[in-house]
Amino acid sequence: MNARIRRLCAPLLGTFLLLAGPATAQDTIKIGVVTDKVGPAKPYSEPALEGIVFAANELNRKGGVLGRKVELLVEDDQGRPDISAAMARKLVDAGAVFILSISLTPATQQQQNVTMEAKTPQMTPMNSGDTLTTQLPNPYFWQTGPLGSIQIATLLSHARAKNLKRVALISDNSDLGQLLARFFRAGLEKSGIQVAVEEVVPRGTTTAEPQMQKIRAANPDALFMAGVLTPENVLILKAYRQAGLKFPIHSSYNLSVPQYMTVAKGLLDGITFVDAYDPEKPEVKQFVADYVRATGKQPYNIHGYGYDGVMLVADAIRRAGAPDREKIRAAMQTTKYAGVMGAKGMAYAFPEGKRTGFDPNGMVVRVYEGDRQGRVVHTGQQ
Amino acid sequence: MQDFLELAVSATASGCIYGLIALAYLLMIRPTGIINFAVGEWAMVGAFGGFLLLSKAEWPYPVGMAAVLGFMLLVGWATERVAVRPLVERGAPLLAPILALLGMLVVFRESISLAFGPDPHQVPYPFGFGRLELGPLAGPYQSFFIIGATLVVFAAAWLFFERTLWGKCFEAVAIHRRAAALVGIDLGRVTALSFAAGGAAAGLGGLLVSANVSAHYLMGVPLAIQGFTALVIGGVGRVEGALLGGLLLAFAEQFTVRYAPLPAGYAQGVPLIMLMLFLLLRPTGLLAAREARA
Amino acid sequence: MIALVRWVGTAIALSAVAFFLGDYYNDVYRKLLLWVALALSYNFLFGISGQVAFSHFAFYGIGAYSVVILLFQAQLPLPVAIILGVVVCVVVALGVAIPSTRLEGFYLALVTLALAQLFIVVLNEGGTVTGGTGGLVDYRLPTILGVRIAGPWYTAVIVVLVLVTLAVLWRLDRSWFGRACRAVRDNPEAASAMGVDVARTKVIAFTLTSALAGLAGMVYAFVDNTVSPPIFGLENAFLLLFMVIVGGAGRHAGAIVGAVLLYLLPFVLSPLIGHHHALVFGVLMVAAILLQPRGIIGIYDRLRGS
Numbered sequence: 013m014n015a016r017i018r019r020l021c022a023p024l025l026g027t028f029l030l031l032a033g034p035a036t037a038q039d040t041i042k043i044g045v046v047t048d049k050v051g052p053a054k055p056y057s058e059p060a061l062e063g064i065v066f067a068a069n070e071l072n073r074k075g076g077v078l079g080r081k082v083e084l085l086v087e088d089d090q091g092r093p094d095i096s097a098a099m100a101r102k103l104v105d106a107g108a109v110f111i112l113s114i115s116l117t118p119a120t121q122q123q124q125n126v127t128m129e130a131k132t133p134q135m136t137p138m139n140s141g142d143t144l145t146t147q148l149p150n151p152y153f154w155q156t157g158p159l160g161s162i163q164i165a166t167l168l169s170h171a172r173a174k175n176l177k178r179v180a181l182i183s184d185n186s187d188l189g190q191l192l193a194r195f196f197r198a199g200l201e202k203s204g205i206q207v208a209v210e211e212v213v214p215r216g217t218t219t220a221e222p223q224m225q226k227i228r229a230a231n232p233d234a235l236f237m238a239g240v241l242t243p244e245n246v247l248i249l250k251a252y253r254q255a256g257l258k259f260p261i262h263s264s265y266n267l268s269v270p271q272y273m274t275v276a277k278g279l280l281d282g283i284t285f286v287d288a289y290d291p292e293k294p295e296v297k298q299f300v301a302d303y304v305r306a307t308g309k310q311p312y313n314i315h316g317y318g319y320d321g322v323m324l325v326a327d328a329i330r331r332a333g334a335p336d337r338e339k340i341r342a343a344m345q346t347t348k349y350a351g352v353m354g355a356k357g358m359a360y361a362f363p364e365g366k367r368t369g370f371d372p373n374g375m376v377v378r379v380y381e382g383d384r385q386g387r388v389v390h391t392g393q394q
Numbered sequence: 395m396q397d398f399l400e401l402a403v404s405a406t407a408s409g410c411i412y413g414l415i416a417l418a419y420l421l422m423i424r425p426t427g428i429i430n431f432a433v434g435e436w437a438m439v440g441a442f443g444g445f446l447l448l449s450k451a452e453w454p455y456p457v458g459m460a461a462v463l464g465f466m467l468l469v470g471w472a473t474e475r476v477a478v479r480p481l482v483e484r485g486a487p488l489l490a491p492i493l494a495l496l497g498m499l500v501v502f503r504e505s506i507s508l509a510f511g512p513d514p515h516q517v518p519y520p521f522g523f524g525r526l527e528l529g530p531l532a533g534p535y536q537s538f539f540i541i542g543a544t545l546v547v548f549a550a551a552w553l554f555f556e557r558t559l560w561g562k563c564f565e566a567v568a569i570h571r572r573a574a575a576l577v578g579i580d581l582g583r584v585t586a587l588s589f590a591a592g593g594a595a596a597g598l599g600g601l602l603v604s605a606n607v608s609a610h611y612l613m614g615v616p617l618a619i620q621g622f623t624a625l626v627i628g629g630v631g632r633v634e635g636a637l638l639g640g641l642l643l644a645f646a647e648q649f650t651v652r653y654a655p656l657p658a659g660y661a662q663g664v665p666l667i668m669l670m671l672f673l674l675l676r677p678t679g680l681l682a683a684r685e686a687r688a
Numbered sequence: 689m690i691a692l693v694r695w696v697g698t699a700i701a702l703s704a705v706a707f708f709l710g711d712y713y714n715d716v717y718r719k720l721l722l723w724v725a726l727a728l729s730y731n732f733l734f735g736i737s738g739q740v741a742f743s744h745f746a747f748y749g750i751g752a753y754s755v756v757i758l759l760f761q762a763q764l765p766l767p768v769a770i771i772l773g774v775v776v777c778v779v780v781a782l783g784v785a786i787p788s789t790r791l792e793g794f795y796l797a798l799v800t801l802a803l804a805q806l807f808i809v810v811l812n813e814g815g816t817v818t819g820g821t822g823g824l825v826d827y828r829l830p831t832i833l834g835v836r837i838a839g840p841w842y843t844a845v846i847v848v849l850v851l852v853t854l855a856v857l858w859r860l861d862r863s864w865f866g867r868a869c870r871a872v873r874d875n876p877e878a879a880s881a882m883g884v885d886v887a888r889t890k891v892i893a894f895t896l897t898s899a900l901a902g903l904a905g906m907v908y909a910f911v912d913n914t915v916s917p918p919i920f921g922l923e924n925a926f927l928l929l930f931m932v933i934v935g936g937a938g939r940h941a942g943a944i945v946g947a948v949l950l951y952l953l954p955f956v957l958s959p960l961i962g963h964h965h966a967l968v969f970g971v972l973m974v975a976a977i978l979l980q981p982r983g984i985i986g987i988y989d990r991l992r993g994s
Contacts, residue, residue, distance in 0.1 A: 049963035050504075052612065054512040088958050090966075093919050094719060095954075097912045102712040118916040121825060125912045130711065147825045185662065185812060187821040187918060194820075211651075212658035216616020218411055218603055218644075221404040222651040223658075225397050243514050243608045250606065254525060254534050275516045275608050278523065480978055489740070493933055494977040496926060500970030508967065619801070626798055659813040666802045666809070673799045674787045 040083035041076070041335045043068070043325060044103030046123060048115040051091015052186070055242065055271075056314055060114040060138055061086065063311065063318030066303055067326075077326045078335070089115050093122040100126040100134070108132070109335045110328075112321050117141045117188050124150045133328075133340050137321025138314070140265070141191035145367045152341055156324065156360050156369040157317065158265060158288045158353075160192040162393075164199030164236070166286050166375040167262045170390035171234065174260075178208040180232040182223060182248055184239035185214045192238040192264050200236070208232050213244045220244070224251035237263040242271060249279040260284060265375075270312045273383050280380040287378050288353045288370070289313035290388050299352045313353070320351035324360055324369075355391045396530065397652070403533035403541075405648040406641060410544035413640030414599035415621025416628060417551060418592040420636045423625075424568040425588050427488050428478065430495045434618025435502035436473075436593050437600025440466050441609035442506055444517040444601040455520040462601055463594050470593020473498055474586050482585065499614070507611040514608035517601070540602045544637070547595065551633045564588065596621075623669045643668070699844075699851050706843035714840055715911075720951050721846045722908050725853045727931045727947035728940060729900040732857045734929065735937035736866065737893040738873025742925040743784065743800035746807040747777055747898040749920030751905030753824070756915055757817060760827050770906060777902030778895055785894040789887040804922050811917040823916025842910065849907050853900050854940060860896075861940070869893050870938075934976045936983025945984050 045064055048057040068082045076082055085108055089096035096119035103111050104126065111127060111134040113120040120136045121144060127134040128150040136144065140157040168176075179200060183193035190212075197207050209230040211223040227235060235252070239245050245266060252261065260282070267285040289312075290296060299319065303311040311319075325340075327349045332339035347369065350359040358374035373392030378385055418433045440462055447458035477494040521535040528538075555561040566574040567584050575581050599617070607613060620643065628639025643665055650656070650664040702721075706714050730744045754773035758764050764772065784803055788796050811818045818824070829836060837845060860866050868889045871879035876886050909915055927950065935946020953972075957965035980986055 049958075050507070050966045054507075058512060088954075088963060090954055091918075093914070093916060094912065097914070098712065098715045098719060101715045105710045105712040116918065118821070118823060118918045121822065121916065122912050122914045122919075125825070125914050126715075141822070143822045147822060149826070185659065187916075190659075190812065190821040210658055212661070214662045216613070216620075217647075218408045218607060218620075219404050219648070222401055222648040225401060226652055229397065243610055243613070246514070246608055247606060250523075250534075253523070256525075271513045275514050277516060477974055477978070481981075484981075486981055490977055490981055493929070494974050496930075497970050497973030497977060500973060501967065504964075504967035504970055508964065619805075622798070623802075626795075657813065659809065663806055663809045666806045669802045670799055670806075673791060673795050673802075 040081045041078070041329060042083050042085055042103075042106065042108045043322065044100075044106070044108030044111040045084055045086045046089050046096055046099050046103070046111060046113050046115055046119065047086060048091045048119070049088040051089075051116070053091055053114075053116045053119075056138065056269075057114050059312065059314040060318035060321075062307075062309075063315035063320075064112065064114070064322050066306060066311075066315070067319040067322035069306065070302065071322070071326055077329050078333070080335070082322075082326065089119055091116060091119070093119045096120075097122045097126050099123075100132075101130070104130040104132050109337055109340060110135070110325050112137060112318075112325065114138055114318060114321075117144065117191065120144060121147060124148050124153050127152045131341075132337055133325075133344060135321060135325065135344075137324070138317040139188070141188060142195050142368075143191060151367075152337075154344055154362060154367045154369055156320065156353075158286075158370045158375050159368055160195035160238070160264070161199055162370060162372050162375055163192070163264050163286045164196045165372065165393045166377060166390075167236070167284070168199065168203050168205075169393040170284065170377040171260075171262060174233070176205050176233045178206045178230070178232050180227040180230055180235045181207050181210045182220075182227065182235060182237055182239065183210075183212055184241045184244045185212055186239070186241055189239045189241065192240065196236055196238045196264070213239065213248060215241055215244060217244065217247065220247040220251040221254070224248070224255055224257070228255055228257060232259055234259050235261045237261060237267070240264070240266045242266075242269075242275060246272075246276045246279070249276055249283075253279050262286075267380075268313055268378070268385065270385070273385065277383050281382050283380045284389075285378060285380070286375050287313065287385075287388075288375055289316055290355055290376050291385075292387060293352075293356050295350065295352050316352040320353050320360070323351055324349045355388070396532075399530050400532050401648055401652055402645075403531055403537050405644045407533070407537035407540045407644075408648065409624075409641035409644030410540050410637070411599050411603045411617075411640070412620045412624040412643055413637035414544055414547065414595050414602070415617055416625040416636035416640050417548065417633065418596035418599070419621060419625050420630055420633065421551075421588050421592040421595060423630050425564050425571075425584050426478075426482075426491075426567075428491050428495070429622075430473075430492070430589075430592065431618050431622075432473065432495045432499040432502060432614075433592065433596040433621060434614035434616070435499050435506075436466065436469060436596035436614075437603070437617050438506060438609070438611065438614040439469060439502060440597030440600035441517060441604030441613065442510060442515070443597070444604055445510075445515040445609040448518050449516055455518070459520075459601065462597060466593040466597030467590040468593075469597070471586055471590040473593065474589035478585065478589065479582070499618075503611055503614055510609075510611065512611065514610035517604040517609050519605045536602075536605050543598065543602060547598065548633065548637050555633055560587075623665060626669060627672050695851060695855065699847055702847040702850075703840075703844035706840035706847075709840075714843060716952075716955065718843045718846045718911060720948060721843070721850050722904055722911070723928075723931070723951045724944050724947045725846075725850045725904045726901055726928055727935070727943040728850070728853050728857055729897040729904075730928050731932045731935075731937065731940065731943035732861070732869075733893060733897040735932055735939065735943070736861060736873065737869035737890065739890060739894060740797040740929075741800040741894065742797055742922070742929075743803045744898065744901050744928055745920060745922075745924040746800075746804040747781065747901040748905035748908065749807060749811070749915075750777055750780060751902030752909040752915045752920075753811070753818060753905075754902070755906040756824050756827060756909050759830065760824075761817065766830050766832065770903075773906055774899050774902060777899045781895040781898035782891065785891040785898075788894075789890050801922075801925075804925055808917050808921065811920070819916070821917060823914060823919075825914045825916075827913055829910040829913075846907055846911075849904060853904070856900070858940060865889070865892070930973055934973070934983055936985030939983075939985045941988075942983050942985035949984070 071082050087099035100123040113136040117139045135154040138157045142159050183189045213220045263285040268287040328343040332343035348361045354374035355376050358371045360369040362369050376388040377390035443462035447453045478491045481490045563579045624639035624643045628635030651661045754776045758769035868884045931946035931950045936942025
């Protein structure tokens with residue numbers, strides 16, 4: 013009854029209830045999650061959500077946040093940006109004090125229109141497109157996914173000794189793949205490296221051989237991979253191996269997911285990739301041990317993104333002192349939180365009003381040894 | 395020149411895959427007029443069959459392949475039973491089974507997605523990942539295997555339609571359904587068989603391509619679209635048209651990417667424009683259907 | 689006069705609902721209304737004039753992108769942008785429809801399928817004009833006479849759109865043109881013998897419904913103030929087709945029922961059965977076609993008939 017009256021009055025009382033309602037009436041702290049359970053982001057949204065659920069359970073096991081239990085409200089956007097925005101509104105109406113976005117990049121973008129209007133804090137712990145914080149001046153949005161520009165800068169800093177002059181760039185036609193390619197190209201050109209050829213492998217193609225031929229003809233010093241679709245990336249690797257090419261491959265963080273170790277078996281040796289995950293880091297070892305104990309399953313880096321997202325938000329809520337959206341917004345901006353992801357000693361922070369929180373020096377470079385993801389060989393951009 | 399010939403091998407292999415999917419469409423369209431967009435999902439089912447039997451259970455390739463094809467015959471037959479026959483018997487308009495099969499497309503995809511999860515799975519190569527060099531022609535073993543297997547299938551299909559009584563029955567139904575029924579051809583059985591054969595052709599295409607693209611739940615729709623484009627280019631009239639259309643499409647796609655001075659993103663638009671032009675200028679496809687002879 | 693009162697009354701009633709809904713339900717409501725508008729015009733194209741086209745949702749996108757580009761990149765005033773946006777839709781529609789009249793049956797579906805895919809390629813490659821894969825964001829509906837329409841008031845605009853769409857199609861359906869469309873659908877030769885210009889009827893029906901879809905897209909552009917390529921993906925074209933079929937092709941009420949049902953289905957099912965809802969959707973689709981060929985409106989007819 014009470015709820016119904018409130019819903020009927022909500023448009024009249026407007027923002028007053030939106031701000032005051034959750035703080036007064038609930039005894040749990042509600043964190044909303046917009047995920048993709050049926051669409052193209054599912055391979056990444058699913059493990060990220062598992063990490064989020066594990067983090068919330070961990071928090072609650074240790075007494076919650078500010079003495080209250082954390083309650084997750086999970087909504088499926090079906091991989092559709094317009095539904096995604098509706099789901100963000102649902103979470104706002106349901107009293108979520110924070111929204112975590114782990115669906116597609118365009119979905120996160122479209123939710124921002126809602127969170128900006130409803131003044132509700134929102135963060136994506138894993139989307140990496142540089143444009144998410146630049147397309148809309150939304151003070152309620154943060155991003156801790158490692159940006160494309162950081163990925164390329166880290167890769168280049170590692171490859172500095174090789175003195176690259178002309179390189180090839182390959183990507184796919186997914187929204188994130190295109191975004192990463194854009195910022196990879198910008199990063200390469202900024203370093204004075206010529207992109208001799210840029211190729212796209214479209215989703216659903218049956219071979220990457222023509223693209224690889226074109227790259228071979230350009231005879232680059234190295235190949236940079238910015239794509240994020242696993243089957244298409246495997247096709248690229250197969251074409252590269254078939255052609256017997258020798259120039260090195262430097263890949264975006266997409267090659268850091270462990271699925272490649274089975275689906276691209278035999279193709280990976282020697283490939284360099286950038287990652288936000290260092291298995292030797294004490295926090296990571298602790299996280300893996302705890303996760304295995306709690307769920308019996310082995311986590312990997314995508315779980316870590318989701319886990320860090322919840323923990324960072326919980327930290328902000330603690331410092332805010334109350335689950336109040338405005339106070340949380342202020343607290344977010346002064347975040348200094350060391351989590352599972354990132355190089356040893358890295359902490360997420362949003363200094364000087366920045367809303368991208370992944371430390372530019374926080375990524376690591378790793379190399380495939382056979383089909384195993386090897387240890388960290390390089391850290392940061394120095 | 396070496397690039398050109400290598401690319402020809404690669405495009406021929408892709409074209410054969412498109413051709414197999416186009417053949418699956420054609421086997422069903424000829425006698426029934428039904429366009430079955432679920433062929434892409436059939437290919438996906440074939441690919442996952444390959445993953446289960448060849449990667450997980452590690453059966454020998456020929457046995458696993460035979461089992462997958464047998465199973466796909468069954469899938470095609472069952473699909474016809476469930477989603478097509480009741481509508482045909484009721485005398486529903488032609489669009490009804492086409493739409494019911496679109497619904498089946500969703501059912502197949504979501505079942506696979508629930509059963510196997512969202513991650514792609516590796517399907518093995520029958521002859522490994524090596525490279526074969528036949529004089530100036532060079533390419534992966536798999537490309538040659540795809541080409542060989544496809545040629546066998548198309549030769550068999552051609553012989554079936556040209557040389558066997560059953561094949562003549564199919565043609566008769568295609569040319570004039572009611573007249574064929576009058577001379578004693580069992581329309582129900584022809585329809586069921588055409589769907590079973592379509593299932594096997596699509597499943598084979600899926601199994602062959604999945605060694606390259608991996609088995610994953612979103613692979614169906616692109617294959618369905620590529621196969622249909624091939625069919626439109628080649629024409630629904632003749633079996634050879636499906637292969638010819640597939641080859642033309644694949645050559646256009648891959649040679650555009652390789653040689654056309656276009657930004658990479660726009661290269662994807664070329665086959666689409668080609669499809670539109672073909673439809674508008676030559677809607678019957680390259681090879682016209684055989685007419686009834688007096 | 690009475691008819692007009694009835695239309696206005698409906699408009700007020702449907703708009704009033706928006707003022708009693710929370711933000712979330714209001715958002716679902718207005719996106720639902722847009723689907724209803726699309727289903728209505730698609731029903732005229734597919735159900736009444738019998739053309740299977742997959743470009744309808746692409747025209748929705750063309751409308752949305754056109755109005756945003758014309759307003760904020762060409763800096764045109766709102767009425768001019770809307771009119772030019774419609775012109776863009778009409779020109780593209782004519783460009784597809786006129787050569788397509790030579791095609792039979794399902795071939796139109798293929799041309800339009802290719803068009804819908806090509807549209808997405810153009811959006812992705814459009815550079816700063818279309819914003820590429822990120823799309824266009826950070827714009828607001830221009831003020832009209834100093835007032836910015838927002839929240840439930842904007843829902844009222846969408847209600848007007850739906851009713852105008854319905855009114856136009858309703859009148860057309862009952863006119864000489866509607867009968868010509870049905871005749872062309874059922875038997876083109878006979879229609880032609882009766883003096884109906886088959887090609888022209890098809891072209892007009894296609895262009896008109898595509899322009900209506902474009903208009904709906906223009907309204908959509910300001911619902912979330914975001915347009916990006918994935919919103920206008922190909923799968924929506926199939927969803928639209930299913931909506932009309934499940935509701936009952938050829939009937940306005942059917943299109944409305946189908947749109948409401950299929951749009952809301954995942955919202956209802958997702959909390960109950962999680963991500964199995966997509967599977968249920970497929971099964972329902974097959975069952976609907978097998979068991980109820982005339983759609984839900986067919987059940988209603990039968991109940992009323994008995």
